[in-house]
Amino acid sequence: MRLTYQGPVPEPIGFLLLPRFSMVALFSAIDPLRIANRLAGQPLFRWHLVSRDGEPVTASNGIPLSVEHDLDNAPWLPSLAVCASFEPMAAVDQPLRDWLAQRRAQGACLGALDTGVFCLADAGLIEDTVTLHWESLPEFRRRHPDIEAVESLYEVGPVGFYGAGASASIDLALDTIRRRHGDALTRRVKQQLVHDHRRLPASRQRDASEFERLPERLTRVIGLMDSHLESPLAIAELAAQIGLSERQLERDCQHHLARTPSRLYLERRLALAHHLVTSTRHGVMDIALASGFASASSFTRAFRQHHGASPRELRRRLM
Template sequence: MRLHPPVPAPERIGFLLLPRFAMVAFFSAIEPLRIANRISGAPLFEWDLISRDGEPVVASNGMTLTATRALAEATALPSLAVCASFEPEASLDEALLDWLRQCAASGCVLGGIDTGCFALAAAGLLDDQTVTLHWECLPEFRTRFPRVDAVESIYEVTPEGFSCAGGSAAIDMSLDLIRRRHGDDLAQRVRDQLIHDHGRLPASRQRDPAAPPDPTLRRAIGLMEANLESPLGIRELAAELDLSWRRLDRLFARHLGTSPQRAYLARRLDHAHRLLRETRHSVMDIALACGFASASSFTRAFRRRHGVTPSEWRRRP
């Protein structure tokens, strides 16, 4: 998905499949390229499916996908997308990270799909770049890699690389690639085949959940989500919003039926629940990542919200 210089057709793209990768995001990236080939009557795009040893890879849905290349056989790729999902760092080691560094050094443009940016960041290849990944993993990613500008957009394409949030966002990113390479008409015809009613802009937000109607309340919640590791004080939060703390309190009570303190704590504990479910971090590390000064204070708060301690929750079958 290189921007410059143009790559002659067929353009070859590598997809590195990490264990438990997101199948839906992978196919969402591939299908627009396949359809573009069919409509054009020419092989505009080709792809390699790469695994560490060339063996099949099990996706997060339990299905197995056959790889076409091992790392050692995947050379001279113009672009490489790292596909991941749950526990994106569980399969990383220095050999894999060194291979990614070698790809970058050879001029390969690297990108991440869903949580693939964890691998690229762990290899030190994303410092000072803007990337996106699945919204659920953004707080942990920002904590782990503070030198990377991680944003909640649908996809990002820069001269340095590319990334998308996974799921259907990969469709939008591939449609953008088709448009840049082969024009608006082909991209629109592919979109019609996919019954994808409109192309979302890169800066579109990933979520539009039953958002609070009040714009100030939305900003307050956004600030909370951006500061889970080092929570803002309520007076500090109010100052950021240019409100008095009493007015902020009334705003939450009117629209959400709770206080800012309780709403903030609930978001921190829900993030902790996700980390316990999807990572192997210790309870203490998760406590710190969610703004708790000690494991004991985290455990008490977690038990009050979820009915069990973090350790008990993790031991469940």
Template sequence: MLQPIAQPLQSVRRSRDANPDAAPLPAIDPKPMRLQPPTSVPERIGFLMLPRFAMVAFFSAVEPLRIANRISGRTLFEWDLISADGGPVTASNGMTLDASCASARAPAVPSLAVCASFAPDAGIDDALLDWLRERAASGCVLGGMDTGCFALAAAGLLDDQTVTLHWESLPEFRSRFPRVDAVESIFEVTPEGFSCAGGSAAIDMSLDLIRRRHGDTLVKRVRDQLIHDPGRRPASRQRDPDTPGDPTLQKAIELMEANLETPLGIGELATRLGLSWRGLERLFARHTGIPPQRFYLDRRLDHAHRLLHETRHSVMDIALACGFASASSFTRAFRRRLGLTPSEWRQRS
């Protein structure tokens, strides 16, 4: 088990803007807490920043905690920013953020969030995976933000658990880690860990933490400061339906996106929806203007496009992940769509 360093690090990892004149701390929410409550206040949280992490998700997670500190008049939460080597990390928006410590010298914390984004495999090596396993063995509760669950799953720490991550990465994650129950929700909190879809979903997850630790009154005041819509629930979908006026079409699209690697036949898709083949074609013609076969192929090629841009997988691996039987059939479809082969497109991007 890693031990905390002797002296606290003076850096951006801690919020120190408590207001001594603020209202008294609200009563503890009596509802049972699914994660173990901290043994003391302030509660300390670690954020492991991987290369090209999503800065919007990181700040969305931290700002509610900072505001909770200010409103309560006490330092309820502190945080450590961790990188593999202790140096600054460049986010997906090109900005860099200083770390407070290297992973090898990171203090022991009750919970730790792995922050990633467009390049979920960046920075993942054997040393990092071993470190995550050590943290889990020491009792630290681990979670992922945006695509941070890729690192946790690669370490073998998510088998048979329910997690969420950004919707664009769900098909690849499901194909690589079939033993993990990956769902499209805003955030997930289970007895084993936590995860969120990134972006503003991190606000919802932090607000949930504040509610569980310190009650509904405080979380409402924090939410008011953030001007945040209280309507979203953990199980809410991450994005608006493409066709909100027709639930059958939306269900068809959901089935397609859940079966990119092994595409469903159009007849089977129609049967699952309780439609005839012609009925399914009429549905897509009415709402999208294209046949369901074409719509399905476009979704598979969109996913392939993202994988070519965001991963280092071979063209053959990407072809299989997107439901093509061979690299040649994938290349033909990709060229018809974009005018370039997958390899040519990757070289130019």
């Protein structure tokens, strides 16, 4: 939610639901606000659910959720989060872009939960550092290389706010409660939520136990790999960019990760491919190219060897 708020209490916060949005991310953002209201003995926050047409929106878990407003009748909201998950661009068109741009022009702080950031980026409405669910991060970086996207729990900037989804939305809401109403109330809300007190905004989303004690040079290599999944760099070039010889990099990877740099790179490309196969409607050739493969046949062969099924077979299983 926005950095500061000086308006009347309860503070209104809006959530625009796109089809297949993440219900856990939405409820994780709302419930800390509800608990804060109860513990404060007064309504500090009020949340409003919006859909394009005012009709219920079906979440990614198949459950439809009723809303209060359609786009034409939604009240002015100082903070408005776009909530999405799978296929975030499927419902985005020019009228929606125009509506969001109009809200920004009226002074609203626009944010996103999970993959809603794709919608804001497509509309040209991002000026801050953003975060989103780690699975979608490589695809976002590929589509929007000029936007700084990081793997953190949440980001709050001068004109936008972004939560990575799922339980990270709790951290974003707790940050809002702390900035508005202090540490004491925030601690009480955390206790009610039985929430880990040690999570910081820049905490990584994933359990990084395999990588958490790596030498800094190897974390830099992995970062370079993740930034060049579509057009993979040669291993010699990766090594040169961090000041190692190719043989030194090979030894480091074998010692710390029990695999070669080439194998590590392939695994990260195929992880992106798995996400695109299971979470988008992109064709096999498009996914192959996005994952750094020159042909559909070589991509399908590598995908089957790593994931145990071809891309098409995996999609059929999920239908």
